[in-house]
Amino acid sequence: MTVPSTPITARERLLEVIRILEAYSDEDDRLSIHDIHSRFPEDSQVGIGAVREDVAALEESIVFPVSAVQEKLGMPKHYYYDGRPFEIHELRLLMDAISAAKFISRNETNRLLMKIRKLTSRRLAKQLTNELHVAEPSAQDATNxxxxxxxxxxxxxxxxxxxxxxxxxxxxxxxxxxxxxxxxxxxxxxxxxxxxxxxxxxxxxxxxxxxxxxxxxxxxxxxxxxxxxxxxxxxxxxYTKKMFHMFGGELISLEARFSDKLINVVIDRFGLDANIQDHEDGTFRLKAQVAMSEGLVRWLFRWGGDVKVMHPQELVSRMKEEAEKMYKHYL
The missing domain is CATH 2.30.30 (SH3 type barrels.)
Incomplete structure (x- = not known):
């Protein structure tokens, strides 16, 4: 014996119209009244006239923004949901940021990416299926x-x-x-x-x-x-601008000479307002207030002979000690 289906209420019908517009429409993929009606379950017992009334109500609403496009007078209107808070490129940025965050587990990443794809239409979500590949795997443990x-x-x-x-x-x-x-x-x-x-x-x-x-x-x-x-x-x-690799320490007045090829490295670290004096011998001089720390020493040593610390003397001595230690390793 077949159990007769129960008709949905007017409120449920309106909610279903909203769901269909959110999931299947966008500015370039608009839906007609017939398109919307065809996506209702067959046993919902919803007439096309009721759907037309719901869409007309949404078109006038300021709560759920629906836009209508009519190419020519007398032609049927086509509708799409016009209230998405994110553009497709913004969703891509969010997804890439999550994929690049090594502290997020693979399962958690996949779960978040699935949620982000639901913030746009199903058609546009297909453009978000390719994921950012991170070159270096995470070395962090499973701490939450x-x-x-x-x-x-x-x-x-x-x-x-x-x-x-x-x-x-x-x-x-x-x-x-x-x-x-x-x-x-x-x-x-x-x-x-x-x-x-x-x-x-x-x-x-x-x-x-x-x-x-x-x-x-x-x-x-x-x-x-x-x-x-x-x-x-x-x-x-x-506070953090003066730190290197998040090492704290006493503030010093750094003065160092860099090879010209490191100008973008220095700008990336200190910004375009850095105190930089250009020389004509292929070098430039940097003056900056920074925290004296192991992080600073490591950052300076990263550039080898292309950087020479001039001041303060305590940092010059620290660089010499580290250079001697490295030299002795390879005797």
Whole structure:
């Protein structure tokens, strides 16, 4: 015995019209009333006249923007959903950013990409099937960084103190907690994205200093009920601009001579407003306020003999020590 189908309500019919327009229409792929009606389930018992009334109501609505195109007078109108918040190239940028983020697992990446494709019509979503291929595989573990990042964002916004354990991997490839496993209690000031990693910049009251913590090395992160009052004069962007590879340190006045071929490297790092003096011998001089750190030394050494530190003397001495150490390795 066949069970008769139950007609859908007027509200359900309108919602189905909205779903069809969102999924199957766009500016270049418009639908007629017959096209929309044909996408209803056969047992829905919906007449084409009712669909026409729903579409006309949506056309006049400011809540669900539907545009109508009529090529000639007397010809049928064609409709499309005109309220998408993202252009197709913007969705591509979002997808590429997610694919390039090494801290997101493959399964999580696929799930997010599927959601992004639903933000446009099915026809346009087919243009988003090719994915960005990342040259270097992720070396990070399965720590739930996504959830931790969200937690830290909320704590920063709400100005709540955060407690966590911190550590790093040893030569035995086992994760080892620092500070004898004791909690770090900090005031979160902001998250920074650097070299494919998240860093938390925070005030550490125990030492009265601002520190940086790699989020993938944080464990057992908890947001405390207690709140803090941040320094109103602290500028996160200015602070991180002086750092190299997120290493903190005492500010110094760097002066170094670079080969001309490194001009774009220096501009990428210091910006077009960098204090650069061009010389006629194939070099230029850079002056900048930076943090004295291992990160700075490593960055300068990356360019070998194409850079020479002139000032300060403590950095010159540090570069000489590192050069001698490297030379002795190859004797």
């Amino acid at each position: 960084i996504v959830a931790t990042v969200q937690l830290l964002h909320e704590a920063t916004h709400e100005k709540h103190i955060v407690a966590f354990q911190y550590g790093r991997y040893g030569t035995d490839l086992q994760f080892q907690l620092s500070n004898e496993g004791q909690d770090y209690i900090i005031h979160p000031l902001g998250l920074v994205w650097n070299n494919d990693r998240y860093y938390l910049v925070a005030y550490y009251p125990s030492v009265d200093d601002i520190r940086q913590y790699r989020v993938d090395r944080m464990r057992n992160v908890r947001v405390q009920d207690e709140q803090f009052v941040p320094n109103p004069y602290f500028d996160l962007q200015a």
